[in-house]
Amino acid sequence: MKPKVFITRKIPTHLLNKLEEVCEVSIWNHENTPVPREVLEEKIVDAVGLFCLLTETIDEELLQKANNLKVISNMAVGYNNINVDVASKKGIIVTNTPGVLTETTADLTFALLMATARRIPEASDYLRDGKWSTWSPMQLTGQDIYNSTIGIIGLGRIGEALAKRAKGFNMDILYYNRSRKLEAEKELGLQYSTLENLLKESDYVCIMTPYTPETKNMIRKEHFKLMKDTSIIINTARGGIVNENDLYHALVNGEIWAAGLDVFEQEPVPMDHPLLTMPNVVTLPHIGSPSIATRIKMANVAVNNMLQALNGEIPENIVNKELGKFNN
Ligand SMILES: NC(=O)C1=CN([C@@H]2O[C@H](COP(=O)(O)OP(=O)(O)OC[C@H]3O[C@@H](n4cnc5c(N)ncnc54)[C@H](O)[C@@H]3O)[C@@H](O)[C@H]2O)C=CC1
């Protein structure tokens, strides 16, 4: 009998077919509508494999219904949407999609940094709104990027790829991480820093850690007070890492100059969110990884993780490594 797999969103047909060869697949076959919770709750009861996205909350309540589940394959590198502790206790393997999205996400992060520093969305609107009547010395002036200082909080795969881009702009690069990365320091000329020093010295502060109990609200009121009033914060990691209320007040009080945000505490961000009213905040709808090629690679990795687990192998990208091998 083929194992039952539930997929929570439309995926490329060739990858769906790959799963269908060995699994009995049921799919929420929609592009832009997340699977309703009640459908997920119903499907999880029989599923042996769950292929999900970061839009699905795989919490304890849901996992308690999952009595046949052996593997959760998350199509994202971040897996803060999943209660991994509960999954582990139930012997459910959790996998993610690291690596294949690193360069694409670093590109977007640097693009957001540039767009925020040079006020590109605001300038584009200025032209289209018919406000461009002349060229003027201080019109739409922003901050320089070349020769400035970038501080990267979380020097993992994407943080390091971001540092490589910053090096090309002759930036001084500070980083704060759980552990020192001596090889990267040598190769890229990075400087390890305390969090406080990084915030004080950087013109650009980029958040690149996962969202965990330790990183929740990692950047809050007191941290903005340390930053330069010309500095810019860029967050393409997860919304809850930067306290949004404190960020709003830091911007209103002129403690920092601007922010570029690809991620929010609540997604989609509510349209009446105060940060959306500010011209010096550039906002994106969580688009770190969507190049066509990268999204196909992510879906492919997620399918392979699922198939490896269902085949009794330890998936290449297992998150709860303590589980090790299980047998069907
Ligand atoms: N906006 C988007 O579309 C995307 C967002 N992301 C986010 O980026 C995150 C990072 O991805 P990767 O670089 O692949 O992960 P990674 O695991 O390679 O890097 C994370 C780094 O953060 C460090 N870190 C963790 N906790 C820390 C703490 N409390 N203090 C200081 N450093 C800490 C780790 O030591 C590691 O070096 C993901 O977890 C995800 O949330 C990833 C891809 C796309």
Ligand SMILES: O=CC(=O)O
């Ligand atoms: O936010 C995206 C991810 O892959 O994590």
